[in-house]
Amino acid sequence: MLGEGILKGMAETAKNFFLSFVSAERLTTVQYPEQRIAPFEAARVFPFLVYDGADWEAGLRCVACQICEKECPPKCIFIEKSTDKKPDFVGKPQFYPARFDIDISVCMSCQICVEVCPFEAIKMDTEFELSTDDRFEGLLLDRKQLAKSNEYYHQIHPTEASVVDAQLAAEKVKADARAKAAAGAAAAKTAAIAGEGA
Amino acid sequence: MSIVFYLLAALTVAGGLAAVLLKNTVHCALALTVAFAGLALLFLNLDAQFAGFAQILVYIGAVAILVVFAILLTRGSETPKDGVFSRSWLAGLAIAAAVFAVLGWALLQSARVLPHETAVPTVTVQQIGVALVGRYVLPLEIVGMLLTAALIGAVIVAMHEKVEHEKEGSK
Amino acid sequence: MIENLDQIFVLLQHWLVSFLPASWQPAAGVLLSVAAIVCLFPALFALTTVFERKGLARIQNRLGPNRVGPFGFFQPIADGIKSLTKEDIVPSSADAAVHFLAPVLLVVTVFMGFAVLPMGRNMVLVDLDAGLLFYFAMGASTELAVFMAGWSSRNKYSLLGAMRAVAQMISYEVPLLMSSVAVVMITGSLSLTKIVEAQNHYTWGFPHWYIFTPWGFAGFLMYAIATTAETNRSPFDLPEGESELVAGYHTEYSGFKFALFFLGEYVAMFSISGLGTTLFLGGWSAPFSFLTWVPSWIWFFSKLMLSIFVFIWMRGTLPRLRQDQLMNFAWKFVLPMCLVNLLVTGLWRFMGDGWLRWALCSAILMITYAGMGLAEMRRQRLGPRSYRYAE
Numbered sequence: 194m195l196g197e198g199i200l201k202g203m204a205e206t207a208k209n210f211f212l213s214f215v216s217a218e219r220l221t222t223v224q225y226p227e228q229r230i231a232p233f234e235a236a237r238v239f240p241f242l243v244y245d246g247a248d249w250e251a252g253l254r255c256v257a258c259q260i261c262e263k264e265c266p267p268k269c270i271f272i273e274k275s276t277d278k279k280p281d282f283v284g285k286p287q288f289y290p291a292r293f294d295i296d297i298s299v300c301m302s303c304q305i306c307v308e309v310c311p312f313e314a315i316k317m318d319t320e321f322e323l324s325t326d327d328r329f330e331g332l333l334l335d336r337k338q339l340a341k342s343n344e345y346y347h348q349i350h351p352t353e354a355s356v357v358d359a360q361l362a363a364e365k366v367k368a369d370a371r372a373k374a375a376a377g378a379a380a381a382k383t384a385a386i387a388g389e390g391a
Numbered sequence: 392m393s394i395v396f397y398l399l400a401a402l403t404v405a406g407g408l409a410a411v412l413l414k415n416t417v418h419c420a421l422a423l424t425v426a427f428a429g430l431a432l433l434f435l436n437l438d439a440q441f442a443g444f445a446q447i448l449v450y451i452g453a454v455a456i457l458v459v460f461a462i463l464l465t466r467g468s469e470t471p472k473d474g475v476f477s478r479s480w481l482a483g484l485a486i487a488a489a490v491f492a493v494l495g496w497a498l499l500q501s502a503r504v505l506p507h508e509t510a511v512p513t514v515t516v517q518q519i520g521v522a523l524v525g526r527y528v529l530p531l532e533i534v535g536m537l538l539t540a541a542l543i544g545a546v547i548v549a550m551h552e553k554v555e556h557e558k559e560g561s562k
Numbered sequence: 563m564i565e566n567l568d569q570i571f572v573l574l575q576h577w578l579v580s581f582l583p584a585s586w587q588p589a590a591g592v593l594l595s596v597a598a599i600v601c602l603f604p605a606l607f608a609l610t611t612v613f614e615r616k617g618l619a620r621i622q623n624r625l626g627p628n629r630v631g632p633f634g635f636f637q638p639i640a641d642g643i644k645s646l647t648k649e650d651i652v653p654s655s656a657d658a659a660v661h662f663l664a665p666v667l668l669v670v671t672v673f674m675g676f677a678v679l680p681m682g683r684n685m686v687l688v689d690l691d692a693g694l695l696f697y698f699a700m701g702a703s704t705e706l707a708v709f710m711a712g713w714s715s716r717n718k719y720s721l722l723g724a725m726r727a728v729a730q731m732i733s734y735e736v737p738l739l740m741s742s743v744a745v746v747m748i749t750g751s752l753s754l755t756k757i758v759e760a761q762n763h764y765t766w767g768f769p770h771w772y773i774f775t776p777w778g779f780a781g782f783l784m785y786a787i788a789t790t791a792e793t794n795r796s797p798f799d800l801p802e803g804e805s806e807l808v809a810g811y812h813t814e815y816s817g818f819k820f821a822l823f824f825l826g827e828y829v830a831m832f833s834i835s836g837l838g839t840t841l842f843l844g845g846w847s848a849p850f851s852f853l854t855w856v857p858s859w860i861w862f863f864s865k866l867m868l869s870i871f872v873f874i875w876m877r878g879t880l881p882r883l884r885q886d887q888l889m890n891f892a893w894k895f896v897l898p899m900c901l902v903n904l905l906v907t908g909l910w911r912f913m914g915d916g917w918l919r920w921a922l923c924s925a926i927l928m929i930t931y932a933g934m935g936l937a938e939m940r941r942q943r944l945g946p947r948s949y950r951y952a953e
Contacts, residue, residue: 209623210620224625440695455706
């Protein structure tokens with residue numbers, strides 16, 4: 194029939210109109226900011242620094258190797274190495290960042306800093322409600338604002354965090370074994386020298 | 392001769408004057424439209440409803456648009472460099488004065504010849520319709536054929552260009 | 563009591579005017595009615611913008627504006643404040659006088675159309691013998707305003723939009739007028755009040771509206787199509803298509819002048835729907851004889867709002883027509899159908915009352931419709947879509 198397409202279309206839109214009042218799965222509007230959708234696991238917005246334990250300064254994983262600063266495409270990371278060292282999670286003394294600034298007005302969320310970090314220290318956050326009325330200082334996040342705990346990391350990216358934890362635990366086991374072997378060898382060596390001396 | 396007549400006459404004359412005196416051609420066309428509107432209002436003032444509304448519908452709704460399109464599609468839309476008045480303005484003035492004199496004499500003569508109407512004749516649309524298909528059917532049909540010829544001519548002119556374009560394209 | 567409710571606005575007008583001396587009363591009465599029209603229809607326009615946005619939103623499975631006021635119904639106030647406080651930018655090379663006058667002319671001619679619409683029993687502003695002709699004369703002047711707007715902006719896109727708009731409006735004037743002529747043929751008068759009164763009769767409870775006759779139904783459909791094209795409404799809104807020509811002929815207008823164009827378009831929609839209601843849907847007469855106790859103006863405005871809702875529905879359903887498709891449709895389909903409709907109306911008028919004229923008229927109309935439609939479709943080689951993918 195001629196004009197049939199128009200009538201079918203009008204029936205479809207009328208159906209849409211009336212059903213949008215009654216059926217919830219048709220009207221998928223989420224009325225932000227009163228309602229929010231839960232972010233899904235692979236969401237990423239801006240980076241943050243992970244720290245283990247309770248003290249954010251002592252447990253900060255970042256060793257200021259500056260690889261992320263060099264790899265960042267828009268150069269939004271600014272790192273100043275410290276002069277002294279502190280022990281990391283396996284006990285080895287490492288440098289730490291005295292200053293770690295990310296300018297989130299420049300950051301393009303490419304995740305390259307996360308991909309190149311050898312120490313699993315920088316990861317992507319999912320928080321996006323960072324609007325501020327201070328255009329310069331307000332969007333320059335410093336070390337303290339960037340440091341978030343490992344528990345928070347588990348909250349936002351559970352699978353990733355578990356994988357990272359398993360990796361770090363394995364490394365720790367290997368490091369411990371190496372340390373024990375080295376200690377055993379050293380003890381054997383001192384025993385041998387002592388035995389020879391005696 | 393009421394105040395309304397004088398106002399409407401002033402409007403029409405002003406529109407006509409503006410149509411010849413303005414520099415921008417499209418402004419002239421729009422001023423001509425004002426003159427048409429004044430004329431329509433004069434018809435309405437004389438209780439000729441059909442004539443007045445037909446004047447608006449045909450002249451302002453179609454002829455004015457036609458005039459403006461014609462101006463835009465030719466080079467008339469550019470402001471003339473040499474000014475709007477022609478060089479032989481004296482001859483033009485003489486001819487205009489002669490035409491005005493003849494028209495004025497004819498109107499005044501007719502006012503003397505026709506009997507004085509005491510009541511305003513009401514011409515309804517039905518009477519106009521009956522007259523058109525009764526007494527004046529031949530002029531009506533001739534005008535219809537003239538319009539058809541104009542339409543067909545326009546289509547042929549446009550189509551000719553298309554055929555020429557196609558011929559050139561295939562070469 | 564019911565009579566009083568029906569005539570409440572007329573009685574109110576008489577009462578208000580009785581305070582003035584007798585020589586001023588007719589003029590004052592007319593001025594009062596004019597003021598009422600000028601206040602009512604922009605208010606209706608404001609309401610319609612909200613209905614349109616929420617209606618389109620619901621059709622598209624989303625909520626419309628719902629922040630300003632209860633369910634977003636104060637949104638037009640926010641829109642109005644925005645339009646009024648925006649800077650009025652006039653391009654430096656634009657023709658200032660014409661640029662200013664174009665929206666003024668549009669709004670004036672559009673509001674003039676309301677002077678002849680009968681909005682209720684005894685509720686016409688001016689009862690002209692040639693009322694329909696007056697209405698179409700005002701509609702024709704609208705095209706000039708559109709052209710003035712496009713040309714005065716000195717902008718190629720505006721001019722292109724204006725040319726397209728004028729071409730579209732002129733093309734669809736003809737079907738508009740011809741479908742109304744069918745009504746005039748049957749009624750025998752150009753006066754809109756007589757047309758409504760001719761439809762105000764009932765047979766077995768059903769009204770004698772012209773839409774319930776074969777020629778009236780076809781005429782109404784063509785009138786609806788022509789109306790949608792005249793007011794530049796989807797699916798014929800190429801001249802003002804937001805994705806095509808920025809904003810077409812009103813690109814260079816900002817602030818209040820743009821609001822005037824918008825107002826002009828919607829009020830034109832109201833007035834032309836009002837005319838369609840008067841011509842085909844019986845104006846202020848009730849749909850069934852047992853409903854005549856409801857005031858006449860309520861019926862008129864309900865039919866008007868129903869037409870507006872159908873406009874909104876069409877906007878949400880149909881994609882935009884291209885300019886050449888639009889013109890083809892007007893000249894090759896709607897105009898021949900209008901001519902056949904005139905023939906059928908003539909047949910209806912001069913055949914006796916009975917089932918034969920119903921059958922004959924409906925048959926002629928349906929055969930013409932099917933024949934021309936199929937011919938057009940075959941010419942355009944319409945069929946199920948086939949896709950070609952890159953291999």
